[in-house]
Amino acid sequence: MAEKFRQIATASLRAYRGGPETFSEQQRIVLDYINSIPLAATPAGGEVTGLGDGLGMVRSRLFHD
Numbered sequence: 001m002a003e004k005f006r007q008i009a010t011a012s013l014r015a016y017r018g019g020p021e022t023f024s025e026q027q028r029i030v031l032d033y034i035n036s037i038p039l040a041a042t043p044a045g046g047e048v049t050g051l052g053d054g055l056g057m058v059r060s061r062l063f064h065d
Contacts, residue, residue: 015025035050048054 040048
């Protein structure tokens with residue numbers, strides 16, 4: 001429980017380090033999360049993690065096949 005409290009406190013302090021407006025920090029956190037979760041997998045390319053990786057797979061399929 002103490003470790004979780006430390007994590008929450010650290011994250012809160014990090015979010016407010018730029019001032020009271022935290023919207024841009026919230027956007028960055030969500031973007032980092034989306035770019036770190038597995039979205040799909042393909043037989044040829046393996047696991048697709050994040051939007052950039054997914055778009056790269058689509059691009060390679062469209063322009064190199």
